[in-house]
Amino acid sequence: MTAVAETPQKAAPVPEGSTMITVKIARFNPEDELGQHWESFQVPVLPTDRFLNVLMYIKSYLDGTLTFRRSCAHGVCGSDAMRINGVNRLACKLLMKDMLPKGDKELTVTVEPIRGLPVEKDLVVNMEPFFDAFRAVKPYLITSGNEPTRERIQSQSDRARFDDTTKCILCACCTTSCPVYWADGSYFGPAAIVNAHRFIFDSRDEGARERLDILNDMEGVWRCRTTFNCTDACPRGIEVTKAIQEVKRALLFTR
C-alpha cells in the first residue's frame, strides 16, 4: 500500500475526447490548522478511466500532497476504499463511463474517507481498529491432534458451504458503511463476522465454538440491525448480511 505525497512535475495534459469534471475532496492535514475541509479540482476524464485514474491525475498534475492508499488498481488488494458520492466504493473498480452524465450536464464527484475510523490524512484512515476486530475472531484454521501427512480432505459441498465468505479482501467498505459501527466502533463489524463465518462453517476447523462465544459478546453479532448497508457496499458481492444471519442462527441452534 502507498500513502505518500509526491510533487507534481509535468504540465497537466488534456486528453482528446475527455470531459471536464469537478472532483470535490474532503482534505485533512494533521499538521495544519484548517481541519477537515473541501477542495475542488477540475479534471479531464475519459469514459475508460477508473476513478482511481482521476485521483492519480490530481496527485500527478494538480496537487502532489493529495494522500490516498492504492496498490493493485484491479480490485484485489482492498486498499482504496473511499466514500464516493456518499457510497463506499473501491476507486479502482469505479468506471467513469458509469458516472458521466448524458449530454452537456456537468458532473461533480464528492470524495471522502470511509467513516468510523480515525482520519490520518485526506483519504487515509487508521485501519488498526478494523484489523483488531478481524484478529479478535481468530481468522485462521484451528485444529487439534497431529498434523496430517497429506492435505486435509473436504467434499465439494463442504467447501461450498463457506465459499462466499472466502472472497473477502478486507477493504472495510462493509464495516465503515454500517450505522451501528459508526455509532459505536466497539462493534466487531460485518467484515470481522464474515471472516469468522469463513472458518466457523469450514468442516476442517475445530474452533467454531470459540469464535461463536466471541461473537456472542455484547459487541458481537447481536448488535447487527439487518439494514443491509454492508451487503450493498461489498465490492466482492459477498452476501454479508446473510453470513451474519447464519452466524446468529449457529449461535441459537448449536449451543
Ligand code: SF4
Ligand atoms: S446488516 Fe448489520 S452489519 Fe450490515 S450494515 Fe446493517 S447493521 Fe451493520
Ligand code: SF4
Ligand atoms: S466483506 Fe466485502 S466489503 Fe467487507 S471487507 Fe470483505 S470484501 Fe470488503
Ligand code: FES
Ligand atoms: S487499488 Fe487494490 S483494490 Fe483498488
